[in-house]
Amino acid sequence: MTASDASGPIFVVGVARSGTTMLRYMLCGNPRIYIPPESNFIPRFFRKHPTEELTRDRALRILEQVRSYVTFWRDWREDPLDPRELVDGLDRLTPATLIDALYGRYARQYGAERWGDKSTIYPSWIELFVQMFPTCKIVHVIRDARDVTVSSLDAYRGPRFFYMDPYYASRMWRERLTAGLAVGRRLPPERYHEIRYEDLTADPEHRVRELCAFLDEEFHPAMLSPDKEALKHYHSFGIHQRVRGEVTTARSGRWRRDLSPGDQRLVQRVAGGLLSELGYPLEDLGRAGRAERLRATGLRAKFALVDLARHVLRAVGIFNPARLLLGLPRRRPPGTVRPTRPPEGSAPRPTAPAVAPRTEEPTPAGASDLERT
Secondary structure (H helix, E strand, O other): OOHHHHOOOEEEEEOOOOOHHHHHHHHHOOOOEEOOOOOOHHHHHHOOOOOOOOOHHHHHHHHHHHOOOHHHHOOOOOOOOOHHHHHHOOOOOOHHHHHHHHHHHHHHOOOOOEEEEEEOOHHHHHHHHHHHOOOOEEEEEEOOHHHHHHHHHHHOOOHHHOOOOHHHHHHHHHHHHHHHHHHHOOOOOOOEEEEEHHHHHHOHHHHHHHHHHHHOOOOOHHHHOHHHHHOOOOOOOOOOHHHHOOOOOOOOOOHHHHOOHHHHHHHHHHHHHHHHHOOOOOOOOOOOOHHHHHHHHHHHHHHHHHHHHHHHHHHOOOOOHHHHHOOOOOOOOOOOOOOOOOOOOOOOOOOOOOOOOOOOOOOOOOHHHHOOO
16 A cells, blocks of 8 residues: 555644544544554654655664654554565655555554554644655644643643643643644645644534545544544553543533633733634633742743753754653552553453563653654
8 A cells, every 4th residue: 555545644733632632533433544553753764854765774774763662553463563574565765655664554454545643743743744745634633722731731740741831731832833833724725624622522523524525535423433443442541541431522611610810821821822813712811910920930941941951852862852751650540550461361452563672651642742843
């Protein structure tokens, strides 16, 4: 299978906690489409030379490194990937043909003919995907920054998420969304499609039918049950547990209840211009007091330090600095238990290619939030 045979790959982009995982499972409900767990590695390997021919040695090195991305392989059903077999089966070696071969093989394991990829860092990389795959489709999920902030504060707690706070969440929302909109809205309408989380949860059938029309795919009722689709695949415990429930509007507007008045004012100061531009109504929240202004100044300084550290690490070759945080303790949501070995004789969980040893705890799904353009 090549990308052109299936009308081009699908890239789902959106700020973290915007509903991209829910949409991933909606798309996987279409038997022609499969989207694996987040990879984040396409920009790492191809951002500088997205269309240049690859040597065989470089292609093999890339695949060897990809094999260490444990989360990406969680749903892999075949024997561990043989990089030489994959590379030597290609008539031409380019970033597009290599990724297409890898993701195409993944999709076929689920009987799908078309593959996709989704990540919360991808709004910054839309231009790269269009360069690599001129026939690709970009689906951009957008959600109210105030609800994104609430969800981020709920999901990303503990030492490994030391950087998360209302300023960080709303600032990342503004920057990533601005970057994605700037590129996406310059693309032809047949290449770029925006979908609001609030609209998708309020009228899922109508919005999914619109999405299918954009993708040139048939609508399947199973696409309206992402909770059922999620149970068929690996998913880390904790921050994505909501996707195992039915589609609901209950999570929209919760910022009014769950954000303090001070945090509401902070988020609107940071993200209010773009919120208003996108049609999200702003609230009259009154003026911030001296203590609030001092706190905002401190959070802004903290963001600047994290941003500087990120750029320094990237300059020395650490593309995803969040991987350095994996050794820190991880918060477990109330009521969860440590995963145990499946009972004797039970169906085995899909395993990743055996290169790096697998840890009991997967890469935190929010870790990629520390990575920026």
